[in-house]
Amino acid sequence: MLDKQTIEIVKATVPVLESHGTAITTRFYQLLFQRHPELLNIFNHANQKQGRQQTALANTVYAAAVHIDRLEAILPAVMQIAHKHRSLGIQPEHYPIVGENLLQAIQDVLGEAATAEIINAWGKAYEYIAAAFIQTEQRLYQAAGWVDFKNFIVKRKVKESEDVCSFYLEPEDGQPVAPFAPGQYISIKCTGIPGETHEHIRQYSLSDEPGKPFYRISVKRIDALQDKPEGKVSNYLHQHINEGELLAVSAPAGDFTVDLESDEPVVLIAGGIGQTPLLSMLKTLRRQQPNRPVTFLHGLQNSRFHALADEVKALRSASGPFPYFVAYSNPLAEDRLGEHFDKAGFVDLEWLQAVVPDKNADYYICGPQPMMQAVYRALRTWGVAPERIHYEFFGPKGMIES
Structure with a gap:
């Protein structure tokens, strides 16, 4: 548990985070990718360009500060992020890197207002919050069918409509697919996308029910005229991935699932x-x-x-x-x-x-x-x-x- 003084200092910074949160997280990502460009292989470039990643992180940091003395209040948000992290292969060793750059971003944006006392308190708070994420993610890793990514064969590719194709994926190693809850997604990691330097990872919801010997994703092609960054992987799958080829796939993840214990409409x-x-x-x-x-x-x-x-x-x-x-x-x-x-x-x-x-x-x-x-x-x-x-x-x- 955090000491009383640390909690009081962190809570006192809530108005600052509300005012400068997005500026801090924008600076954070600048520092992170300058110092660790290899992490561009993990983060969603489309969400970066649209500002969603920065805003989402700012809101998470703000919520954590508000509830620093009772993190269970933000458990739903922690679970959603933990599922996403597990699907991307985020590991405990990534957290110190994030912490170092987040504290530096706070200093850079707040300037002299970021006193040594505030930075020290936030360092302790970050370690406390990171431990909660790591513990949650480790439980998800233990429950998953496998860690990181493994190869799946595209057994079938079916055109479903003007702009949607379904991909039927089976494990290259011949093992059964891991079970999943209806509503969950898998991550697809693509390398060698024309014109792209880094790997790209995208999440796609599983579009068929559990219990089949395959995973099915149904992918929408993005019109090139729209120039949407989120279309890079989807269009690559449509244009370059055919039956018999391999895709790197993560185990199913996600907390958007239907409650099968209920009988409510x-x-x-x-x-x-x-x-x-x-x-x-x-x-x-x-x-x-x-x-x-x-x-x-x-x-x-x-x-x-x-x-x-x-x-x-x-x-x-x-x-x-x-x-x-x-x-x-x-x-x-x-x-x-x-x-x-x-x-x-x-x-x-x-x-x-x-x-x-x-x-x-x-x-x-x-x-x-x-x-x-x-x-x-x-x-x-x-x-x-x-x-x-x-x-x-x-x-x-x-x-x-x-």
């Missing part, structure tokens, strides 16, 4: 490719809890981009009907006559109230940030309790819940 709300973890949940729920009420809503552009629709239809035939509704924001003429179409427009409060049988359900949301923001606000306006709303998102929760 479930509503799954997907935006575009955000359906992948929800489809895994849907299949598992229908197989393991066929009598549990489940509703599936999917918003996307139109039928050209509607991947895996026939799979949902087949599930309804095999397991019995369940409410399934689709909203196309830009429907084609032929879409209005199709069987996979219920609404022209976006998922909004009026539609939710019309198609969801009971608002007192557990809601799981995954999709683009604007869609999740809109759905979260709609649910809260409707009176759904925040603890019943679950979502998968990298970044500050305030970006969704504001």
Whole structure:
């Protein structure tokens, strides 16, 4: 435990962190990559360019300072980050490197205001916080199927829609795949991407249910005209990875999972490719809890981009009907006559109230940030309790819940 004086000093810096947190973490990453460029092989370059990584770290440091005397209050955030760290292969030896550069960043940004007393207190606090992360991550490593990355063979590559391909992955060593919880993801590490110096690691949700002899990811291609940094790995998989080739894969991770111990109604709300973890949940729920009420809503552009629709239809035939509704924001003429179409427009409060049988359900949301923001606000306006709303998102929760 930290001593009383250290706790008081750290808590006294909360207003400073609130004002300068992003500046501190931006400086931190500058220092980190200058001194340890090899870590560029681990960190998500897209999140760096978009500022998400810096903001997420700033919010984590701020929350830790606020709750330094009771870190259990931020356990959900710790678990989410620990899962991500475990999927990236973060090890205990990385933490002193982070600590050294974080303290230097605090000094650089605050200048003379960062007294020796403050830096010493934050050094102790960082070691305390790091120990909590390391312990959590070690438990996750022990529960995982393997440590670091291992090779998987692309057994099948299937085009699902205009911009989505599914990759069916089986271990090169012939061993069974490790089990996973519906909603979890795996990390894919790619080397040799044209024009890229460093390795790139991206997380992809598993889009099929557990219990299969393979992992399946369904990957959206990013239009090159959009020039989005997050498209580097996805486009590489589409353009360069074919059946028979190898991919380096981490064991499944993630805390965005459906509660299979509950019998409460479930509503799954997907935006575009955000359906992948929800489809895994849907299949598992229908197989393991066929009598549990489940509703599936999917918003996307139109039928050209509607991947895996026939799979949902087949599930309804095999397991019995369940409410399934689709909203196309830009429907084609032929879409209005199709069987996979219920609404022209976006998922909004009026539609939710019309198609969801009971608002007192557990809601799981995954999709683009604007869609999740809109759905979260709609649910809260409707009176759904925040603890019943679950979502998968990298970044500050305030970006969704504001």
